[in-house]
Amino acid sequence: MSRRAPDVREVRAAAYQLPTPTPEADGTLAWDSTTIVVAEVSADDVVGLGWTYADAACVPLITGVLAPVITGRCVLSVPENWQAMQQRIRNLGRPGLVSCALSAVDIALWDAAARWLDVPAAxxxxxxxxxxxxxxxxxxxxxxxxxxxxxxxxxxxxxxxxxxxxxxxxxxxxxxxxxxxxxxxxxxxxxxxxxxxxxxxxxxxxxxxxxxxxxxxxxxxxxxxxxxxxxxxxxxxxxxxxxxxxxxxxxxxxxxxxxxxxxxxxxxxxxxxxxxxxxxxxxxxxxxxxxxxxxxxxxxxxxxxxxxxxxxxxxxxxxxxxxxxxxxxxxxxxxxxxxxxxxxxxxxxxxxxxxxxxxxxxxxx
CATH class of the missing domain: 3.20.20.120 (Enolase-like C-terminal domain)
Structure with a gap:
């Protein structure tokens, strides 16, 4: 008898800013640190990881905007969850930080689904x-x-x-x-x-x-x-x-x-x-x-x-x-x-x- 796939229980996010070893630059930008925003999606006893390299402003987008949309939904229905998040952000403007936040959560959902099924994400x-x-x-x-x-x-x-x-x-x-x-x-x-x-x-x-x-x-x-x-x-x-x-x-x-x-x-x-x-x-x-x-x-x-x-x-x-x-x-x-x-x-x-x-x-x- 097959198990029923769990629902998403919680979505968390946090930002971390790591300094570069030395100041860095390319042709059109200079920087001395890099920020990574880590998202975690919990479902039953698995926790999926995702992240994006973007501003810390992604954190409230994840926890306040995207998390309520997918909480309570089946963790295996990743494309369906993605579509629900995409519809929620319509009036926020897709390009930029909103898409970075969406990316981190989507990756965490795929990781959580693969972990629950006990298979590699690939x-x-x-x-x-x-x-x-x-x-x-x-x-x-x-x-x-x-x-x-x-x-x-x-x-x-x-x-x-x-x-x-x-x-x-x-x-x-x-x-x-x-x-x-x-x-x-x-x-x-x-x-x-x-x-x-x-x-x-x-x-x-x-x-x-x-x-x-x-x-x-x-x-x-x-x-x-x-x-x-x-x-x-x-x-x-x-x-x-x-x-x-x-x-x-x-x-x-x-x-x-x-x-x-x-x-x-x-x-x-x-x-x-x-x-x-x-x-x-x-x-x-x-x-x-x-x-x-x-x-x-x-x-x-x-x-x-x-x-x-x-x-x-x-x-x-x-x-x-x-x-x-x-x-x-x-x-x-x-x-x-x-x-x-x-x-x-x-x-x-x-x-x-x-x-x-x-x-x-x-x-x-």
Whole structure:
């Protein structure tokens, strides 16, 4: 006789702000800390985990707006619960923090459902692979040469065959320095490592086209957000002018965004902690597939790996240095990127992670 699946009993959330080891910057933003908002969904004797990298303002959105909508609903009915939350936030505006809050709760619901069923989250999502490729990501524009070299070597020492650095420094105001740093990267990692770059929307269309020519000569294979991701025509123009893959999509907060973005990129990026969680990830990946595209996971590596294992048209995970550090400190059971890919286990339940509450508490906001 089968057990009846439990209802959601409680939804909790808390924010934690962790300082960066040194000040960090990309082409268009600087920061010295990162905030993670952790959501927990309780049902019977299981607790599901989810999180988003966003402002602490997500906490009251989760506990005050989303929690009442799903409390008392069946924990296994994740898409139905997602739809109920989506309807509740209609007048709040989907893009931005609201979608980040939705993402954290959706991920926690999938984790709780998988834990109750005693299966890995990737299996519940619909596994199609065990391993997911990745690339080491960081290379901040605030780094001096020694810091950049040390980080690059930390990746190659772990046999990671793809690395990405930031360019577009000072809103595209230092293109010579950008190219020098890319050259230093190539010199450091050698000819057999794939080099990717991210301008974070720092260039104009003309700058990006000229930079693409120079980057191609240095063997760069990936040009992320060469112009603002809001400039779809500009992305399309840059893409048409270069052999380098143009990528964008990390600021996608709803399905329509990805439908607009897909025709103007070579690889569609999705952030599972922003887009609406695993539920919306699956639909966004389908949009990419319908356009003949692969998807790449933006950051949150230990969540992205589960989505990667359930996505046929998947390319790689951005193994972002800040998020690797935070997740390794706050969660037990994190995956090992050695060798340039991660194996998503077929054993265990849910995400396979345990929240280290005592480790997180000193950073509580």
């Amino acid at each position: 299996d519940l999502l619909g596994r199609c692979r065990e391993e997911a490729a990745l690339y080491g990501s960081g290379g901040f524009t605030s780094y001096d040469d020694d810091q950049l070299i040390d980080q690059l070597r930390s990746w190659t020492d772990r046999d990671i065959g793809r690395v990405k650095i930031k360019i577009g420094e000072s809103w595209g105001g230092r293109t010579d320095e950008d190219l020098r740093r890319v050259g230093l990267t190539r010199e450091t990692v050698g000819p057999n490592i794939q080099v990717l770059v991210d301008a974070n929307g720092g260039y104009t269309v003309g700058q990006a086209r000229r930079m693409a020519d120079a980057l191609a000569e240095l063997g760069v294979i990936w040009f992320e957000e060469p112009v603002s991701s809001d400039d779809l025509a500009g992305l399309d123009t840059v893409r048409a002018s270069t052999v380098i893959d143009v990528a964008a999509g990390e600021y996608g907060y709803d399905l329509v965004y990805f439908a607009r973005m897909a025709p103007v990129v070579d690889c569609l990026q999705i952030d599972v902690t922003r887009c609406g969680g695993f539920t919306e990830w699956r639909r966004a990946a389908a949009v990419a597939a319908a356009n003949g595209l692969e998807v790449s996971a933006h950051c949150a590596p230990n969540l992205s790996a589960q989505a990667a294992a359930a996505t046929p048209n998947f390319r790689h995970i951005e193994w972002f240095a800040d998020h690797e550090r935070i997740e390794s400190e706050l969660f037990a059971g994190c995956l090992d990127p050695f060798g340039g890919s991660v194996t998503v286990p077929r054993t265990g339940a849910g995400l396979g992670l345990v929240f280290r509450r005592d480790a997180a508490e000193p950073y509580a906001v």
